[in-house]
Amino acid sequence: MNDFLTCEQIKSLLSPYFDMELTDEDNNLVEKHLETCSDCRQELDNIKQLSSIVKCSSLLNAESDCDKLFVAKNLLPEEITRCLKTKANLSAFIDGELDRETTVEILEHIINCHFCRNQYEKIKKTQELTRNYLKKAVFSDTFTQKRKIHLIVIEKIRQEKSRKKVLSSAAALIFTAVLSWFSFYQFNSFKSDQINIDNTKFIKTDKPMYVNSEEFVLSDLNSTPPKEMVSLLYGD
């Protein structure tokens, strides 16, 4: 082959060059050209990206089948497993819910992988739109105030509090009533005993009243009973 190749010719060789299918001679020619041609270098970058996108999308769109994934992980480059890991973690990455190590790993991959970056942008956009929609004042203050929700709740709380007060007052009243009745009952029982004592009269009898001397206790042994007592005891 001619040493000098046009960009058109080089571009036609870039794909097999990337797949390492060229002869050594053609390989050297392409590499020599790429050293000086930025246009062809750009074309090579496009091929690399396209290749990773195709490989990623074929797996990411596939049915989740553990055996297939296992086989794929063994056959395809490490990059593909990174794509799978990124896909599984994109949502949590957006929410900042991953550990530092995984976050850095995902971020690096997104920067380098066009397809995953595209996926990230879509999910991020979806998340923003969802959040904005939910946070909009769908129901304004005037709407909720029309429904007077807070007024009803406040009234309910007041009613509950006054109900509790009434119940506790009633309980206190009943307790006081029971206590009063009990005390009154006890007091009356005591009083009727006293009446019996008060109603005791000393009556004069014809016959002398015999009182057993043992039962007759004098506070002072040396004192003599009063006259009335003597007549009462021994008669006139």
Place this chain on the structure above:
Amino acid sequence: MELAELIEKSQQDDRLALEELIKRNEQKVYNTLYHLDPNRTDISDIAQEVLFRMAKSIKNLKKPATFKFWLNQIITNLFYDELRRKTRRLNTISIDAPFLDMEGGESPFTLNIPDTEKLPEEKTLGSELDNKIKEAIENLPEQFRIVIVLRELQGLSYEEIAEITKTELGTVKSRLARARARLQEEIKPYLNHERGANE
């Protein structure tokens, strides 16, 4: 007044502080319940119950800093309770019975026949894209919708969402990813259009 101070005063039986706390959270509670299930007709009633429970058990909140998480627990628990009761929008509405509001008067939102026209407040959604997103969220399975609302509207972390929904962290991560993938699929034409406009 700062939220922490408001909560502290409410816990000390300050009636005005408690009323202010209820007022401040009324709209957020209503909006969250609406987005969790837009087809319910009893969102006001559930919102009332949420705020009532919040007020009743405010003294049980040990750390005011966790108020948002605690309130969302009440919202979600009550939402699950209501789901079990399965009170749904009526498929038929009597054309004879007047639609009454809470005071017994005729409501300005009287519906005599199923009306496909949007409520005035729903018209604030405006754009076609918003309507598409609304529809897409409504079409999500319940479990996906719950995590989307708790994450995007309430801004809760994965861990908090897992605790509220009584699931694992991995489950929350998976549900969010799948919910977003579904939403992305539904609004794809609009995403492409926006990308084209930006390029």
